[in-house]
Amino acid sequence: MYQCSYCGKKGCRSYDDEATMPVCAGKNEAVHAEARRLYQKEENQKIARAAGQVEVRGYGRWTRLEEVMQFCRLCGYEHIGLVFCTGLSQEAKTVTEILTYNGFSVDSALCKxxxxxxxxxxxxAEDTHTHCVDEVMCNPIGQALLMNELQVDFTLILGLCVGHDTLVMKYLESPMSVLAVKDRVTGHNPLAxxxxxxxxxxxxxFPED
Structure with missing residues (x-):
């Protein structure tokens, strides 16, 4: 069992194998040997290198969307897919306008x-908002298949519900990232x-604590 979330030492940040928990994820040599091998693949090298460059160049200065655009430029991604929740339609329109203004081609598909x-x-019926089984469902598999058909270079996920994001990520064939996640209570800021x-x-x- 790996419990990195409880580790106060984090020796992995400084190559210190002693500053670790008794059972440490960093000491699984077979896994990390395989990771090293996979990083040598051309596509993985490109993505990992671009991610590292964006992290350093925009650290504390670029917004998430600015980072996305810089990352896509470094990777050579020009055709962007945007899959979004209908509840964030205005935000999706604004994101599309920003991406288009900055030189990207954008195709989008909403959840319905x-x-x-x-x-x-x-x-x-009791598990629908309108108490009718004919209520239109969210269709993340369809969103993914639409982006696959268009052969987008990169897909950006905006505000999909828990589970719907799971399915869209399962079926998307392009590289992807998340711009924002759904949290209706906190204004889509789950860390709040x-x-x-x-x-x-x-x-x-912690109701019993």
């Missing part, structure tokens, strides 16, 4: 594309509740 009914996946997990959100995350 295809108008598939929730009965397709076996949901009961993590920062206050031991105070304001304590009763919700």
């Amino acid at each position: 594309a295809g108008s598939l009914p929730k009965s397709l996946i076996g949901l009961e 509740s993590i920062y206050t997990a031991r105070s304001y959100y304590r009763s919700r995350y």
